[in-house]
Each structure stands twice: as C-alpha cells, then as structure tokens.
Amino acid sequence: MPTSGTHDKAARAKATRRQFLLGGAVAGVGAAAVIGLDSILNRPDTPATATPAAPEIATIHGGETVPFYGRHQAGIATTPQAHATLIALDLREGSDRGALGRMMRLLSDDAARLTQGRAALADSEPELAVAPARLTVTFGFGPGFVARAGGTAPPWLAPLPPFTVDRLQPEFSDGDLLLQIASDDPLTVSHTARMLLKDTRSFATVRWVQRGFRRATGTEASGTTMRNLFGQVDGTANVAPGTAEFDKVVWNTGSTDTAAWMAGGTSAVVRRIHMNLDTWDHLDRGGREQSVGRTLANGAPLTGRNEHDEPDFEAKTAIGFPVIPEFSHMRRARSDNPDEQIFRRAYNYDDAPEGTEIANAGLVFIAFQADVDRQFTPMQRRLDELDLLNTWTTPIGSSVFAIPPGCAEGGFVGDTLLA
Amino acid sequence: MNTSTTLRLAALVAAAGLTLTACAATPAPTPPAASQGVAEASTVVTITDAWFKAADEGMSGAFGTFNNAGADDVTIVSASSEVAHMVELHETTENASGELEMREVKGGFTIPAGGSFALEPGANHLMFMGLMAPLQAGATVEVTVTFDDGSTFTFEAPVKDYSGANENYETGE
Numbered sequence: 001m002p003t004s005g006t007h008d009k010a011a012r013a014k015a016t017r018r019q020f021l022l023g024g025a026v027a028g029v030g031a032a033a034v035i036g037l038d039s040i041l042n043r044p045d046t047p048a049t050a051t052p053a054a055p056e057i058a059t060i061h062g063g064e065t066v067p068f069y070g071r072h073q074a075g076i077a078t079t080p081q082a083h084a085t086l087i088a089l090d091l092r093e094g095s096d097r098g099a100l101g102r103m104m105r106l107l108s109d110d111a112a113r114l115t116q117g118r119a120a121l122a123d124s125e126p127e128l129a130v131a132p133a134r135l136t137v138t139f140g141f142g143p144g145f146v147a148r149a150g151g152t153a154p155p156w157l158a159p160l161p162p163f164t165v166d167r168l169q170p171e172f173s174d175g176d177l178l179l180q181i182a183s184d185d186p187l188t189v190s191h192t193a194r195m196l197l198k199d200t201r202s203f204a205t206v207r208w209v210q211r212g213f214r215r216a217t218g219t220e221a222s223g224t225t226m227r228n229l230f231g232q233v234d235g236t237a238n239v240a241p242g243t244a245e246f247d248k249v250v251w252n253t254g255s256t257d258t259a260a261w262m263a264g265g266t267s268a269v270v271r272r273i274h275m276n277l278d279t280w281d282h283l284d285r286g287g288r289e290q291s292v293g294r295t296l297a298n299g300a301p302l303t304g305r306n307e308h309d310e311p312d313f314e315a316k317t318a319i320g321f322p323v324i325p326e327f328s329h330m331r332r333a334r335s336d337n338p339d340e341q342i343f344r345r346a347y348n349y350d351d352a353p354e355g356t357e358i359a360n361a362g363l364v365f366i367a368f369q370a371d372v373d374r375q376f377t378p379m380q381r382r383l384d385e386l387d388l389l390n391t392w393t394t395p396i397g398s399s400v401f402a403i404p405p406g407c408a409e410g411g412f413v414g415d416t417l418l419a
Numbered sequence: 420m421n422t423s424t425t426l427r428l429a430a431l432v433a434a435a436g437l438t439l440t441a442c443a444a445t446p447a448p449t450p451p452a453a454s455q456g457v458a459e460a461s462t463v464v465t466i467t468d469a470w471f472k473a474a475d476e477g478m479s480g481a482f483g484t485f486n487n488a489g490a491d492d493v494t495i496v497s498a499s500s501e502v503a504h505m506v507e508l509h510e511t512t513e514n515a516s517g518e519l520e521m522r523e524v525k526g527g528f529t530i531p532a533g534g535s536f537a538l539e540p541g542a543n544h545l546m547f548m549g550l551m552a553p554l555q556a557g558a559t560v561e562v563t564v565t566f567d568d569g570s571t572f573t574f575e576a577p578v579k580d581y582s583g584a585n586e587n588y589e590t591g592e
Contacts, residue, residue, distance in 0.1 A: 102557020106577065121470040122482070122579040202473070202556050202580055 061184055061217050062131030068112045070406040071264050072251065073413060075136035075180055076345070076368050077241035079223055083189045084182040084212045084347045086270060086364060087197070088142070088175025088399060089204035097149050101418040103203040104139070107179075108412035110195055111137035120195045133185035133217070135192060139413045140178030140268050140401030148176070151417045154252070154259045156267060156372035157402050163384040165395060172272045172397025175207045180268070180366070184217040208397070210272060212347020212364040225299060225307065228348055229361045230280055230392070232292055233299025235344045236307055237333070249341045252370045261416035264405030269342075269367045269376050272349075272397030277359040280392045291388040293328030301330065329389040332382050340378045342367040362393070372400055460566035463489030464530060469576035471547075472540075472584055473556045479503070480584050481545035481562060482538045483576060487530040493566050496527040500562040504549030511542050521546065527567065540584035556580045 066074045095103070110120040115135045119126030146153040159174060179196055183189045197206065214226045228234040239246040254263025280288070289295055293302055293311065301311035303323050313331060315323040324331055335341075345368060350361045369375040383390070407413050469483030487493055498506040510524040519541070528543060530536040538544045545562065547554075554560065556578055563573040 099555075099557070102555065106557045106579065109577065121468055121577065122472075122581045124581075124583060198580060199556065 059218065062133050062188075063117065064134045064184075065116050065132050066134050066136050068115045068137075068406075069409050073138045073265075073403060073406045074115070075138035075182055076250065076266060076343075076403070077246065078134070078136050078182075079241075080214060080226070080345055080347075081134050081136070081182040082184045082214050082216050083186045084180060084364070085189050085193050086210045086212070086366070087179040087181070087193060088207045088209075088270075089177040089179070089200055090207045091144060091148055091176045091204050092202075095148065095203045097418065099203055100145065100149050100414070101412075103200060104414040104418060105412045106199040107137075107139065107196055108407060108414075110192075110199055111139075111413075112409075114192050114195065120199075122198075123195055125191060125194075128187065128191035129195075131185055131188055133183045133188050135181070135183040135185075135188055137192065137196070138178075138180040138182075138268075138403065140180070140403045141414070141417070142174060142176045142178070142399070142401055144176040146402065146417070149414075149417050151261060152259045154262055154267070154371075154402055156374075157400060159400060160269070160372070160377060160380065160398055163380060163395070165384055165390050165393075166398065167394050167396055168398055169396050172208050172210065174399050175401075177204055178268065178270070178399070178401045178403075186213075210270070210349065210364045210397070212349050214347060226346065226348075228346070228363055229275055229277060229350065230288070231296055232288075233294065233296075233307060234346060234363075236294070236299050237330075238344055239341065246343065248370075249375070250343050250368050250370060259402075262402060262404065263416070266368045266370060266403045267372045267376075268399075268401045268403050269365075269369075269372060270397070270399045270401070271365040271367075271395050273363040273365050274360075274394045274396045275362040276392045276394070277361055278357070283392075290325050290328060291391070293324040293330035325388070327386055327388040329383070329387050332385075332387045333379055335379060335382070337378070339374055342369045342376050342379065362396075368403070458489050458491075459570040460487075460489070460493035460568050461570035461572045463487055464493060464566070464572050466572075466574050466576075469574060470581075471554055471560050471576060471578045472581045473554050473578045474547075474550060475553045476550055477548075479547040479550060479554050480509075480540070481506075481547065481560075481576070482540060482584075484538070485528070485530045485536045487532060487534060487536075489532055491532050492529050493568070494527040494529045495564045496567050498545050498562055498564045500547065500560065502551055502554060502560055503547040504551070505547075506562065507546040507548065509544055509546040511544075540581070544584070554578045 066078050068074060091100075113120050114129055115132055115137060117130055117132040119129040123129055141149075143153055143157050146157060177200070179193070181189050181192045181196070183192070215224075225233050225235050225238075239249050250266050252262045252265045252267070254260045254265075283291070285296060289302060294300060295302065299307040300309055301324060303312040303315045304310070311324055311330060313322065313324055313334075317323055345366045347364045347366070348361070349364050350359075353360045367376060404414050404416060407415055411419070465486045465488070466483045467486065469481065471481045472479045485495070495508065498508065500506050508524045508528055509521045511519050511521050514520045521544075523546075524543070528536050528538075536543070558578045559575050560578055561573060561575045563571050565571045
C-alpha cells in the first residue's frame with residue numbers, strides 16, 4: 001500500500017496556501033464573499049474555472065513505496081503503475097541450481113532495497129534510487145528455470161497451445177526468467193532494470209524487453225480502468241484486488257498442482273498483441289463499439305449506461321439482432337464457467353514504425369491466474385474461434401511464467417523452489 | 420551468551436536507524452567485552468551495506484560502511500579472510516603524475532566515536548590478494564577485522580559483479 005504521508009502533507013500545504021490566498025482577499029472583499037469563496041474552494045469537485053486564484057499544488061509521488069516482502073509478490077494486486085518494463089532472460093549454460101539460488105538472492109536484495117527507495121548494493125547510480133514512485137519488481141520462472149532448478153513444474157507451465165490468430169515472433173516469446181519492473185516513474189524503471197541486469201549478467205542473457213505505459217500518475221483517478229490505443233476502456237471485467245474472488249482467480253494454492261513450492265504464487269501469461277491502428281481507422285464509431293460490445297465513451301456494455309453495468313446478452317435490437325453482437329470480444333471472452341476468469345494488468349506499447357507504416361503499437365497483455373490451463377486457455381480458444389476484434393489485432397509474442405510466492409525478510413523470491 | 424550479543428548488536432543497529440534486509444551484511448556473534456572499563460571495539464562496531472567484488476582469481480575488494488556506536492574512536496588495524504591469502508587495508512591517492520593509485524594505508528582505518536567510516540570503490544577499501552577460489556556473484560564471504568585493542572569483528576556479505584574499482588596499484592600489477 002502506498003504511504004499516506006505525502007497525501008497528508010500535500011493536503012496541509014494546500015490548506016495553508018488557501019488560507020494565505022484568502023487572507024489576502026479578506027482585506028479587499030466583504031466577509032460574506034470570503035465565506036462563499038472558501039466553501040467553493042473546499043468543495044472536492046469544484047470545476048477548475050472556479051478557482052483561478054489557487055493553482056493546484058502538485059503532489060510529489062516519488063517517495064511512495066509498495067512493500068517488497070510478503071506472502072505474495074508485489075506488482076500483481078498492486079494498482080497498476082504508469083510504466084512497466086518486462087524483461088525475459090535465457091539462462092547461461094553453466095547456471096546450475098546453486099547459481100540460480102545465488103542469482104535470486106542478489107535480485108531479491110536489489111528489489112528489497114530499490115522498492116523502498118534505497119540504493120542497491122554496489123549501485124553505481126545511487127541518486128537514481130531515491131524516488132521509487134511505487135516501484136515493484138515481480139519475478140517469474142519459465143519452464144527452463146524450473147527444470148534447471150530440478151523442481152517440479154506446475155502442469156500448466158509450458159507455451160500456450162498454438163492459436164490460428166497467432167503470428168508469434170521468437171524475439172517476443174518464451175524465456176527462462178521474467179523481470180516485471182513497474183513504477184509511476186520511467187527513470188526509476190530504467191535504473192532498476194539496469195541494476196537488476198548487472199546482477200543477472202553472469203547467470204543469464206537478455207532474450208526480450210517489452211516496455212509499456214498507461215496514463216501518467218495524477219492524470220486521472222487512481223484505479224481508473226485503462227484505455228488502450230484503440231481508445232477502448234480495457235479491463236473492465238477484472239476482479240478487484242482485496243476480494244475473495246480475486247484471491248480465488250489469482251493465487252495458486254499449491255494443492256491442485258504437484259508443485260507445492262507455488263503456494264501463494266500465480267502464473268503470468270505475457271502476450272504481445274499488435275494493434276493495427278491504420279485498419280482500425282477504417283472503422284466508424286458504431287463498428288468499433290460493436291467489435292467489443294462496449295461503448296467508447298465510458299466502456300459501458302451496449303445494453304447499459306455505466307462501465308460496470310452487467311451486460312444483457314438477451315437484449316435485441318428493433319429488428320431482432322442481439323444488441324451485444326455474438327461476435328463481439330466481450331461476448332466471446334465471457335464464460336458461464338466461473339473458473340474461466342483471469343486478472344488482466346496490461347500496458348500499451350507504441351514503438352517506432354517500420355518501413356512505410358506510421359504506427360507500430362499494441363498491448364503488452366499481461367494476465368495473472370492461478371492455473372493457465374483451467375482459466376486462460378479456454379477463454380483464448382473461444383476468442384481464437386471467433387472475435388471480431390481479431391480483425392485488427394495480432395498476437396506476435398507469447399510467454400508463460402510461474403510467479404513464485406513472495407518471500408519473508410531474510411528470505412528471497414524463489415526460496416520455496418531453491419532453498 | 421550468543422543471544423545477548425545478538426540482542427546487543429540488534430539494538431545497535433536499531434539505534435543507528437539502520438535496517439538489515441536480505442543479503443545485507445549480518446554481524447557474526449562475537450564474544451562479549453571482557454574488560455570492565457572501555458568497551459571493546461568489537462562490541463560497538465557494526466557494518467552496513469557490505470559487499471565484495473566478484474573475481475575469478477587474483478584480487479578483489481570489499482566495501483561497506485563501518486559504524487561505531489561507542490564513545491571512543493576505534494581503529495581497524497588488519498583484516499583476514501579464508502578466501503584470500505592476504506587482506507590489506509587500502510587507500511586511494513594521487514601519485515606524482517596525477518594518477519589515482521591504491522596503496523596500503525598507514526595507521527589503519529579509524530572509525531570516529533559515534534560516527535562511521537566508508538569503504539568505497541575508488542576510495543578506502545579492504546583489498547583481497549591471492550584469492551584461493553573464484554569469488555562468485557551471489558556467494559557469501561566472511562571477513563574478520565582486528566581492532567587496535569586486539570578484539571575482532573567478523574561479518575559476512577554478498578559478492579556482486581561490479582565493473583568499477585579498477586584503479587592502479589602502487590606496487591604489483
């Protein structure tokens with residue numbers, strides 16, 4: 001959880017500034033007018049135009065921290081930060097079980113320090129470590145990592161079955177070790193990645209890097225469902241962290257699998273979804289909304305008014321067609337089986353276009369679920385068979401990782417597998 | 420005996436406002452002070468953020484910050500470790516031609532009363548010579564320092580890959 005200290009301080013600073021401004025106003029304006037102004041200033045939803053004399057004092061977010069130690073790793077239930085870099089590594093040939101333990105100790109110590117705003121050991125740029133801005137580092141193990149560790153892999157830890165829509169590129173797929181580094185500050189993400197990679201260098205090589213972004217901190221209310229580069233509200237159906245439902249969808253109990261070391265962990269499916277912004281432009285607003293089954297304005301189902309309204313798949317248009325088309329992404333993603341749910345925590349990417357293109361953009365799609373085979377794959381099968389959105393989207397990368405549980409102080413991430 | 424020492428060390432760490440985390444240097448228990456008057460150096464000194472530079476062979480360095488919670492200055496006069504034939508106390512100075520050089524320090528490392536003494540790349544450090552085996556990244560190494568009062572302090576710290584700390588030596592390579 002972010003610390004509340006900075007908020008309190010900012011609130012006090014704001015109050016002080018208001019008092020100062022009002023103090024000046026008292027001399028020139030009648031007391032009644034001042035009271036009126038004060039009540040306007042203190043109304044939380046005052047339109048910006050009503051407070052021309054009191055510019056907002058920016059809240060400084062750099063000092064906010066998310067705990068590193070815990071039963072679960074951070075960066076999953078954490079409210080998504082604005083920036084993320086995902087790095088997949090291939091283990092070097094000589095990296096045996098002992099080496100994996102040494103590497104994970106180093107990486108856990110780095111993460112424990114950096115996430116709390118302290119320089120890592122041997123950090124040659126310690127000044128870049130002082131603003132964590134809710135930094136989290138989440139580690140994941142690919143099939144090769146678990147095999148090298150001599151551990152038992154959960155049955156679902158393998159590449160997804162091939163889908164007809166896939167155009168997978170090896171340079172965005174698979175990997176032995178995943179680092180998910182996320183923060184509200186991109187410089188912090190960059191420094192953290194640099195520090196962690198200096199400590200993986202003798203054990204592993206970089207396989208792929210995927211960078212993603214959401215809206216900047218403070219642009220809109222924290223926890224607002226993100227928008228993707230098609231302009232869609234993306235991820236409305238997510239279960240909410242902190243609920244029993246979330247715990248059931250996300251956390252592995254270690255009991256259904258033979259891999260007891262995964263208790264308190266989860267799985268990550270990382271898919272790079274190219275979004276063809278140019279052909280999407282051919283589509284009018286009505287077509288865009290029908291492809292997903294939600295409005296562009298606020299993400300409400302086409303049968304509802306608000307984002308989180310339950311969709312009514314039975315509702316028909318005047319001429320008898322379903323209001324939410326059978327081929328829409330939302331209809332196809334839905335299952336009557338409550339097991340087939342995932343927790344999405346995606347980021348947008350927008351890279352330099354190639355050749356004569358003017359866009360090279362899409363989604364670094366990240367889904368967490370307790371069991372890939374039971375929850376993710378059936379949903380993806382339905383979307384592979386039919387989903388109008390497939391017309392404009394293409395999976396070009398795909399990886400599956402086991403996310404081990406968190407660790408206690410003195411331990412390290414992966415100690416349930418390696419210690 | 421060990422418990423009381425551990426508790427005392429924990430209290431010192433707390434007093435200094437420091438937190439030990441995974442892989443941080445953890446002071447190994449040392450015998451409690453024998454003398455009645457001035458506290459033995461080993462009972463008032465802690466180290467934080469200690470680490471060693473990884474090396475396949477030859478030489479390496481150890482870094483970190485010594486803290487002295489006592490009322491008197493204490494001086495580290497020597498150091499030893501099972502991973503190296505010799506450990507020296509080094510400083511980095513400018514030679515006559517303006518180049519930075521490392522050389523053995525005269526008079527040891529003095530940690531001021533209530534203060535600290537930093538070992539850093541490009542500055543003061545513990546120099547490991549004649550490594551017995553490779554210092555592998557992520558391994559833990561133990562080192563013992565001896566104070567001017569004859570007491571000793573043993574700590575362990577992780578080995579990290581580090582590209583810096585490549586200054587020349589006054590003698591040797």
